[in-house]
Amino acid sequence: MTRSRRAGVAATALLGLVVVEALAAYVLGPLSGLTARELNDLLVLSNATLGLALALAGWPIAAYRPGNRIGWLLLGGGVTYASTGGGLALLHAVANAGGADHPAWRAVATVVSGGWAGAIAFFIPMALLFFPDGHLPSRRWRWLVGVMAVNGPLFFALGVTSGFSGEVGVLGYLTLTEERVAPIGLASAVGLLVSYVGVLVAIVVRFRRGSEAVRRQLLWVMLALLVVVVVFALDPLLPDSVLSIYPMPSCRWPSCSPSSGTSCSTSGWCSRARCCTWC
Numbered sequence: 001m002t003r004s005r006r007a008g009v010a011a012t013a014l015l016g017l018v019v020v021e022a023l024a025a026y027v028l029g030p031l032s033g034l035t036a037r038e039l040n041d042l043l044v045l046s047n048a049t050l051g052l053a054l055a056l057a058g059w060p061i062a063a064y065r066p067g068n069r070i071g072w073l074l075l076g077g078g079v080t081y082a083s084t085g086g087g088l089a090l091l092h093a094v095a096n097a098g099g100a101d102h103p104a105w106r107a108v109a110t111v112v113s114g115g116w117a118g119a120i121a122f123f124i125p126m127a128l129l130f131f132p133d134g135h136l137p138s139r140r141w142r143w144l145v146g147v148m149a150v151n152g153p154l155f156f157a158l159g160v161t162s163g164f165s166g167e168v169g170v171l172g173y174l175t176l177t178e179e180r181v182a183p184i185g186l187a188s189a190v191g192l193l194v195s196y197v198g199v200l201v202a203i204v205v206r207f208r209r210g211s212e213a214v215r216r217q218l219l220w221v222m223l224a225l226l227v228v229v230v231v232f233a234l235d236p237l238l239p240d241s242v243l244s245i246y247p248m249p250s251c252r253w254p255s256c257s258p259s260s261g262t263s264c265s266t267s268g269w270c271s272r273a274r275c276c277t278w279c
Contacts, residue, residue: 007066011059014075018055021079021086022048029089033096034168042167044085047116051082054119058127068134070127077123080115087112088168095169110172114159121188122152125195128225129202132217137206144198151191158188200225 001009025048029039039045058074065071091112094105126148129136136142163175178185203225207218 008063011062015059018078021082022052024086032093047085051078054078073127077119081119083115091170092168100170109165109170113164114156117159118156121155128199
């Protein structure tokens with residue numbers, strides 16, 4: 001099997017995993033007894049949809065241009081994002097069946113609680129930083145990769161310790177109180193701010209120095225980012241709705257061509273699953 005063939009198989013397998021996670025959210029969520037309000041408040045369907053959007057954007061790049069890191073980053077973001085949506089639906093069914101205390105399911109719950117955080121703190125900003133050719137704007141930007149490489153696992157750990165999965169009856173391991181993780185939370189919030197501000201600056205630098213073709217590609221991303229920034233800026237003024245998190249995948253859709261080269265939580269990091277990038 002050639003290298004390109006192996007890459008295509010791997011990309012398809014990751015996409016298939018995201019589809020399974022999304023189907024678990026869409027089908028098993030309602031069947032497990034979660035009400036429409038609970039599906040909305042726990043972001044079960046929205047997490048699955050966001051993950052599926054990322055994976056669909058990343059699959060053709062990873063499959064046909066495996067050397068471009070963006071495809072794999074988007075697939076990674078899709079897997080982690082959808083793992084929380086599909087995982088919560090599965091865990092609720094497990095809790096209804098009486099398996100909430102089984103060590104294996106508690107281990108699954110531990111990962112599910114932090115899945116969304118890995119997408120937000122690592123995979124999404126990293127994909128934007130490498131857009132559109134899969135390389136950094138220059139070697140000077142390696143420090144920002146380091147920030148994301150450290151803050152990604154840190155933010156994931158915060159998701160794990162939040163005990164988010166306990167909302168559906170299966171509590172994961174390593175759950176800590178908000179007071180105990182407050183210093184780490186502050187450090188990770190700073191890391192998130194640095195990551196996304198750095199990404200915005202990097203995109204502007206690429207646009208100013210890039211060719212006409214690169215500028216055309218970046219224009220779509222810059223427009224999408226503008227929509228995201230405006231939506232989140234106006235979020236406190238808008239009616240309380242889960243819809244405010246949906247513009248996020250729009251930043252990645254222009255890169256899906258193979259040829260292209262909320263509300264914050266009110267208690268802790270996750271309260272009724274109202275978790276967002278800017279908490």
